[in-house]
Amino acid sequence: MRNAFANEVTELARQDQRVVLLSGDIGNKLFDDFKRVDPNRFYNCGIAEANMMGVAAGMALSGFRPVIYTITPFTTTRCFEQIRVDVCYHEAPVIIVGTGAGLSYAELGPTHHSLEDMAILRTLPGMCVMAPGDAVELRLALRAALKQDHPVYIRIGKKGEPNIHAQLPELEIGKVIRVQEGNDVVILSAGTVMPEVQKAAELLKVKGISVEVASAHTIKPLDETYLCSITQRFKLLVTVEEHGLIGGLSSAVAEWRARENSQIPHLSIGTPDEFMHEIGSQEYARKKFGLVGEAITERVLAFFN
Amino acid sequence: MNRPNYAVIEERDPAQLNDLKKRANLLRWRIIETSHRANIPHLGSCLSCVDILTALYFSILKIDTENANWSERDRFILSKGHGAPALFQVLAMRGFYPESMLETYGEDGSIFAEHPPAPRELPGIEAATGSLGHGLPLGLGMALAGRIRNQDYRVYVLLGDGECNEGTIWEAAMLAAAQKVNKLCVIIDFNKWQGTDRSQEIMALDPLIDKWQAFGWNACEIDGHNLQEILTTLENLPANNKPTAIIAHTIKGSGISFMEDDNNWHYRIPSADDLSKAKAELKLEVGPL
Numbered sequence: 144m145r146n147a148f149a150n151e152v153t154e155l156a157r158q159d160q161r162v163v164l165l166s167g168d169i170g171n172k173l174f175d176d177f178k179r180v181d182p183n184r185f186y187n188c189g190i191a192e193a194n195m196m197g198v199a200a201g202m203a204l205s206g207f208r209p210v211i212y213t214i215t216p217f218t219t220t221r222c223f224e225q226i227r228v229d230v231c232y233h234e235a236p237v238i239i240v241g242t243g244a245g246l247s248y249a250e251l252g253p254t255h256h257s258l259e260d261m262a263i264l265r266t267l268p269g270m271c272v273m274a275p276g277d278a279v280e281l282r283l284a285l286r287a288a289l290k291q292d293h294p295v296y297i298r299i300g301k302k303g304e305p306n307i308h309a310q311l312p313e314l315e316i317g318k319v320i321r322v323q324e325g326n327d328v329v330i331l332s333a334g335t336v337m338p339e340v341q342k343a344a345e346l347l348k349v350k351g352i353s354v355e356v357a358s359a360h361t362i363k364p365l366d367e368t369y370l371c372s373i374t375q376r377f378k379l380l381v382t383v384e385e386h387g388l389i390g391g392l393s394s395a396v397a398e399w400r401a402r403e404n405s406q407i408p409h410l411s412i413g414t415p416d417e418f419m420h421e422i423g424s425q426e427y428a429r430k431k432f433g434l435v436g437e438a439i440t441e442r443v444l445a446f447f448n
Numbered sequence: 449m450n451r452p453n454y455a456v457i458e459e460r461d462p463a464q465l466n467d468l469k470k471r472a473n474l475l476r477w478r479i480i481e482t483s484h485r486a487n488i489p490h491l492g493s494c495l496s497c498v499d500i501l502t503a504l505y506f507s508i509l510k511i512d513t514e515n516a517n518w519s520e521r522d523r524f525i526l527s528k529g530h531g532a533p534a535l536f537q538v539l540a541m542r543g544f545y546p547e548s549m550l551e552t553y554g555e556d557g558s559i560f561a562e563h564p565p566a567p568r569e570l571p572g573i574e575a576a577t578g579s580l581g582h583g584l585p586l587g588l589g590m591a592l593a594g595r596i597r598n599q600d601y602r603v604y605v606l607l608g609d610g611e612c613n614e615g616t617i618w619e620a621a622m623l624a625a626a627q628k629v630n631k632l633c634v635i636i637d638f639n640k641w642q643g644t645d646r647s648q649e650i651m652a653l654d655p656l657i658d659k660w661q662a663f664g665w666n667a668c669e670i671d672g673h674n675l676q677e678i679l680t681t682l683e684n685l686p687a688n689n690k691p692t693a694i695i696a697h698t699i700k701g702s703g704i705s706f707m708e709d710d711n712n713w714h715y716r717i718p719s720a721d722d723l724s725k726a727k728a729e730l731k732l733e734v735g736p737l
Contacts, residue, residue: 184596186592189619189622189626191616191622193585193616194588194616194619194620194623195585196585197582197586197588197616197620198585198588198592198620199589200585200586201585201586201587201588201590201591201592202592203589204567204574204575204590205589205590205593205594206593206597207593207596209589225582225585225616228576228582229582229585229586232576233575233576234566234568
């Protein structure tokens with residue numbers, strides 16, 4: 144996903160003179176092509192993310208379309224006030240990209256985990272929050288974000304995430320992409336956990352449960368049209384995200400259910416209200432928190448039993 | 449004091465200086481009167497930077513009040529956003545909006561409150577400040593944007609000395625030096641106080657000029673109430689590839705004897721009696737500016 148980001152942002156910079164890339168002292172080699180496009184539009188802002196966010200807002204207020212890139216906690220929780228005031232209150236069209244979101248950097252410990260980013264950024268007026276499911280969705284999300292005139296936050300994985308789409312999908316901000324159709328259960332998946340959701344759908348099929356899978360690549364604004372359309376068609380709505388259960392996709396859907404007084408049962412799958420103290424791979428962390436196909440399957444089966 | 453070395457100190461037209469002094473005086477009165485009427489604090493902080501604002505808006509800044517968003521304009525950011533009562537008055541006097549608009553100051557629904565709003569909400573405002581430490585990163589972004597486009601404008605950012613407690617000031621200072629952003633100019637309203645105590649007691653600010661120089665900036669010290677010195681310094685910014693920091697020594701509450709260097713005026717609202725005493729001290733002249 145990192146490489147897809149680097150390639151896409153380079154292509155966008157080639158096409159659009161307003162695109163400026165700011166990096167928090169990571170991925171320097173990754174952006175060599177970008178620098179070849181225009182060295183004056185690449186800024187390594189050092190390990191100073193709060194300043195980087197303000198600088199990006201200042202550039203956006205001067206007509207540029209800055210894209211900020213660093214590891215997720217440092218471009219979100221670290222500089223939340225700069226995002227709130229400099230970016231959102233000023234309606235500055237900054238694109239904030241958090242790499243290694245969720246448990247991508249599980250082995251680096253809780254300082255590098257990001258299980259709160261969607262929650263806090265979703266609270267900010269005017270902020271769009273996106274979690275593309277794979278590199279293809281990421282490229283399309285970047286293109287769509289550049290067409291917005293307000294801030295967009297995009298959380299991405301690191302590298303090697305499998306592609307989930309057989310064909311190039313159409314991506315519109317605030318509209319889910321249906322990955323497969325089904326009749327009994329609908330699973331909304333945010334971000335790179337999608338392959339586990341697809342695996343769960345396969346396992347549930349064997350058990351005679353037909354699953355519709357949709358990529359909720361945009362958490363804010365939520366695709367309420369889609370949500371309204373599914374309430375009569377399915378027995379269960381499941382949300383899956385590599386993010387805490389407080390404030391992310393699950394919360395957004397729960398808020399929608401309360402507003403609409405929707406009666407569809409909702410099963411939330413995400414991480415609990417705790418830090419992961421031990422070290423492990425992303426696979427280990429996903430297993431620990433029940434974010435793998437088998438565990439998702441069991442949760443759904445438990446609902447029906 | 450490390451005063452700047454000017455190649456030539458030109459004799460300034462006394463009429464210009466007199467005009468600026470009259471404006472600064474009138475601004476002081478309007479700020480104090482508004483504070484009393486609308487219950488707006490931070491009087492001491494406003495009075496310490498009013499001479500700097502007067503010099504900038506009536507002599508230095510390349511701006512067009514008829515076209516506030518002119519892309520080649522100089523940018524000014526009041527990073528110490530609690531000085532907004534002074535900024536609102538100077539923008540009105542400069543003609544960005546009618547002075548009568550300020551009659552709503554402090555009322556429910558008014559745009560004029562304790563801090564500058566977002567730029568879209570009031571002409572002449574470049575950044576919504578108030579949370580300290582934001583103006584310099586924003587200004588640096590604006591200066592870099594100008595450089596990418598080969599534009600000639602300068603960006604001036606006014607900081608408080610208390611504001612220099614914020615880490616983002618020093619993050620921005622390092623990046624500005626690394627990027628050799630010579631169109632960026634910081635002015636520090638160094639009144640030696642912050643909200644609750646002497647700025648030196650709270651965060652060991654001194655030696656402030658050495659800090660800026662060590663961070664790779666041109667730095668000099670001036671008397672922040674001497675209009676001639678403010679103007680000459682701003683008109684002669686160094687022509688090298690460094691950003692410049694001007695440490696303006698100021699007096700909190702400057703211009704009103706019973707407010708000067710008394711930190712109670714950070715929050716205190718002047719009474720009717722204070723108002724008449726201040727008016728007498730300012731010896732306001734009647735007639736057009």
